[in-house]
Amino acid sequence: MTVTLVAPGSVSSRGHSPGPSARLRKKIELTILLGPALVLFVGFVLLPIVIAAYYSLFSWTGYGPLNDFIGLHNYKIAFNDPFFIEAIEHTLILTGLSLLVQGPLSLGIALLLNRKFRGRAFMRLIIFAPYVLPPAVTAVMWSLMLQPGGFVDQVMKSVGLGGLVQQWLANIHIVLYTNFVVLTWQYIGFGIVLLLAGLQGIPAELKEAAAIDGATPWQVTRRVTIPLLAPTIRIWVFLTVIGSLQVFDVVWILTGGGPGDASTTMATYLFLDGFRSLEFGYGSAIAVILFAFCFVFSIAYQRFALRRDTAGALTGVVG
């Protein structure tokens, strides 16, 4: 990479313009500082997507030369495969549910925990804990608890909800929502802690002023707190959607996308139909589609929602 210098004088606050040797020195320093990170980033983050876009134009099993160029055929196959369409639907359902259920839930819990009460720090610790657990651990744990007649069923029976017991992991109409509940258990702590952090950044004076003007607690929350929390909520929405679109670990270990294909996601489809079946050309096309979902969402979201939060560097990504 080349680094171009700007006019001398703006370089530093030292009183004189740097001479040629100082410029050379700066160039060398910048190369040393930026070069390794740039190589790592371009090589392992950007390049794979570019390679995938290229491979996706071939029918290729991963071995032997790339010589069966088929243009956009892999994409055509994907969008004509009802199983892939279903995987997209499941992913979008999980994403939508995350926003509609986890959002209000995290907000409500964060508002409650924002009050001062004994044991608040401990509460925050507990609520955040599942988020740092390896998703594989979460998935194995819940798969054991959700066995028919297992822990969850017994607990429900003992609190009088025995009539609601289901084949959580075997009923094709329920299994997707079972996955959602487990995902919520794992990830809701992140939303709560994020929103709590945002709440603590809101000056108490504003709420007090509204209260003095006669606003009820509900009005203060609705008209003062939540609007001021909007930038945090927008960041949460962004992170949740990007996370939900690529959900894999929990679903794969809990149900493998099954039974049948009742709980497939785009990522489990990619793993099974691309990687496991050694269709690397096709798998690359799926990876590109999955990437396109994230990318299009990010751009649209930044254009329409995040633009106001100019302080965040995320905004700068697409400008």
Added chain:
Amino acid sequence: MRRKYTILPLTYLVAIVIGGVTVVPLLFVFVDGFRTTADINNSPTGLPHPWIWANYSSILTTAPFWQFLGNSALIATVATVLAVGLGSMAAFALSRYVFRGREALFTLFVSGLLFPIGVAALPLYLLLERLSLLDNQFGVAIPEAAFALPLTMFILRPFMRAIPGELEDAAMVDGAGKLRFFVQILLPLAKPAVVTVSLLSFVTSWNQYLLPLLVFTTTSHFTLPLGVATYQSQYSQNTGAILAFTALAAVPALGVFMFAERYLVAGAMGAVKG
């Protein structure tokens, strides 16, 4: 201030319910690891009767668990050192130097937040195959470091920027070069942010499942999450043993978390404040 008293009971009720939903599954795993499978099947919600150590002791005295643990620790350490080392150098260049293309470069790095590692796993697999890094710990650690760079720089750069220029000038007057200023003054001052990004990349690497799943074929190379899932499918009839294994696999993550919660929360806040 009367309303405080009417709302508090509700707060406690909600806190107890949420705490319960969060903690009970974890307790289930730890406690039922002390039971025989037959005992668990007889009464899934009961307490161990009698308490047995066999599940835990047989796991702790055989190689696989320690092997997985060692692999996870090695990979997460390499990934963290690479990501934070190179990331802080780059964040320094992008915060304390003025040059053309600086903002564009930062934007390029941060755009990596849109490329989750899950999306790139298959293309990464193909790349690693070319580099002969399949079934190799570095084949997992290096990409994980690369994917940790965006968040590392996103958090570190504003932090480094906020450190007053006078300090830098003073160091220059005292004859320190820019690089020396970076190592001896800036990095120590940026320690809280450096600790936060280190923990974030360590935990992210520690929890990663998909990439190791693609890369590793030899069981002795497996990381802990991969090991847990494999153990479950291997010993599917022995619920007690699986629970003990899962509990042990959760210990390092929970242990690190207990000590480092405030730094991880600071990371979450960093994401808010940019």
